[in-house]
Amino acid sequence: MNEHKEPLDRDSQKPHDPVNSNQPSSSWYSRFFGWVKPHKRKIAAAFGMISIVIIGLGTYFAMHLDEAPLPHGYRVMGIDAGGLQPAEVMVRMNEHIATFEGMTVQFVPDRTDQRLEPLTEQTFTLKELGFTFGNEEAVNQLQQWEEGNIAHKWKLGRELAEESLDIETSFHVDQMTAAVRKSFGTTIDRKPKNAQAQYITPFKVKYEQEVDGWELDEDKLEQSLIQLVTKLKSHPDVRQPMTVRMPLVTIPADVTVKTLKTRKPDALLGEYTTVIANRGEGHAHNVRASAKALHGVVVSPNHQIRYSDIVKKTEEQYGLMIAPVIENGRMVDGIGGGICQTSTTMYNAGLLAGMGVVERNSHSLPVPYVPLGRDATYSTGGPDLVMSNETSGDIVWTTQVEGDRLKVQVYGQQLPGITYDVITEQRTSPVLKISNQITDKIAPEQSRIIVDSYRIKKRNGVVVYKERLPQSTYKLHQEENVEEKERY
Template sequence: MSRQRNNKSDKKASKKVRNLIFSIFLLVVSVGVSYIYFTEQKFNNVIYPQVKIEGMDFSGKTKEEAIKILRDNFGDAILQKKVNIKALDRNYSISFSELNAKFSIIETVDEALAYGKTSNIISKFKLIKSPNPKEFNLKFTYNQKPLENLVKSIEKDINKKPQDATISFTGEKFQVSEDVEGSELDSDKLKKEILSSINGKISSDINIQAPIKTLKPKVTAASLKQVNTRIASYSTDFSSSSEARSTNIRVATASINGKVLMPGESFSFNEVVGERTKERGYKEAGVIINQQLDSGLGGGICQVSSTLYNALLSGNIKTTERIHHTFPSSYVGMGLDATVDWGNIDLKFKNTFDYPIYLEGYTKNKVVYFNIYSNSELAKRTYTISTEVYDKIEPTIKYIDDPTMPEGKTEVVKKPSTGYRVKVYRNIFENGRFISKELISNDYYVPINGITKRGTKKSS
């Protein structure tokens, strides 16, 4: 009986112990959960431990606190920074505030504040008690447009075309103006250098030397000063010309006067003289059209091209394009003429010398003159031109009977012209001594057959 009572008593005691242990367990768990919960809640509106932004620890900082710290250290400081550019003797600068430069402070703080907040409570607790270092970096942005405008402004100030030296002749001596070097900003290179230098580092200003090219003039004063001697000249008379033809000769000659050819450069009569129009001062005068003398704008300028051509021959200047007339001209010998026609026939030559060539052209007392000047070294050689007419072709005359004209009366419809074959030579002398003779051209003037009407009408 007593044994049964003891067993019941033991069971009751054991149950009490278990209940006590369970209660203690529940209390411990409750305390632990509460601790975890309240610990996590403490960081609900602040940044977790060991979370850094740009190397600065923001553990436990609120959003407002973090934003203020970052603005103090980055936001305001970056606006004081400048980009300084030196271009030749000028200085240019632009501040980061003008570029609307800024850091993603608010966005980055939001990221740091949200870090770990979407995890479960245990994960959050672990991040608080055993944190893994986490770092965020600010994003830096700016507006490129003000920089592009600055580069354009620098370009406008710096870009200068080089100025060629010029030469003029007063009739007694040459006057040479100085050449001036130009400059050109390498805009693309400058832009790349600026953009590669701009960053979010809070440091000293950015200093850049603008890349600038020096532009050399095509014609220098030193080269033009080599022109000191007349090497050739030629003139032809146009005293029998009409006023219109004389005007055309004067206008064309004036457009050539003062032309300079540097070594290697070529000359085109048509390009230099230009189209023969009324607006440019040309008048109607006699020209050769379809083997006949007719009237047209610019009539007479073939005398200008022929006069210039003979000066070229006397100066040993290389002619690259030249065509003679249909029949011989009255103002120069056979084989010595050079016809021109806008858009069709040209007179061209090239400066093959090591020195510049200066062309002087003018008219006086109805004579057209061309003088060619260059360096005195070229004057050591002189040249004379000779011609050889080695064939003469007589034209035929075709007669057409005209019953409307009185018998014995004639009328020339087409004037005949004798044909010739002629060779032109250049005789070369050095210091007055004959050296050699060279063939320049072999021209053929085609004979022009004539046509004459004769009357056959009998008198009543």
């Protein structure tokens, strides 16, 4: 039996491929790409616009982040800097600094004394007293913020949000001390004044009271000003001017009236008299004038008397006249002849009073008013007579000129039982007899005489010490040159 078969379509006659599971479904894939193809230009334009927007937004945010204000929570010198630009903060910081540096201080005395009243007549700014204010770390942070990029500001902002910087202070102490000393001078640096004793007579004294001095205590003033500024930081609205006590250190006088009273003389320690040589009016005037200059001179314990000072006083107050002097081994006229008689008399009185001999020189020729070895010459710029007070009391010199006699006395505090003698020993012979007339050919058989002198200290008449005094050498030949002009 023949079966009837329908004719097959050609495609239906082809064998079917198995379905590929990885291939997208032809439905949406085809539709998407079918839609893209006719809209390619529009899509490209859209992407371009989006890119422009993104770039613009990026530029906008970059520009504004570069000018971003400081983070909230950041404080500098009491200023809330959050939300401000660095330049604004710097302006406020400088205003704060100017306010602090311009604050004024007035000093007040630390004691009651009218001489310290000038302290209150002037004020000083803290800047004038050497104070400077600021905060270098804050300045660096503000500069970094202003110059930093976005990434740097992002990182720095987190750090500054928790930062609080106080105002810092520098103090230049040398500037402070220079300022107050320049303004007040001796008001704050005053030297003490010692008590004075005016001897009307060796036993009658008028005293002038001592006055203590003072000087600036720099360390205490420095501490006071630093404490003041420290308090000022927490209370900047204090009343102006602020007051500070000027600390002074008292400097007591070295010599008080009480001390002087313990040094008052109680006895005549030694005296010596010489006969004034008859060598004319000038010689007599010079002896009297130098004696007046010596009268009343007081030598304190451990101090010296220099005859050169007596001569200077004589010239200034009384003047000197022309009289015989020794020059080049000869007697010639010169200014001041005769003052060596006063120095010689003074020397001998000082020896008997127990004064120390610092410097003494003999004349080049013998003199007629004392034994050999007992004279003391003086020459301007040359030999001098210097004696020292080695006692615990004042030494008071007095002089008297009566007729042709000059007496020098030394008053001081007597040591019980102590007396002094002076002896001389001449090495050459014969012993010369000295007169008021010295000729060119005195002792022609000798060229010089050497004399050793000693001071003998006795206690209740018993010798306890023998002191060698400066040696004396007398040149007797006129050809021997003597460079100094001795006043004779």
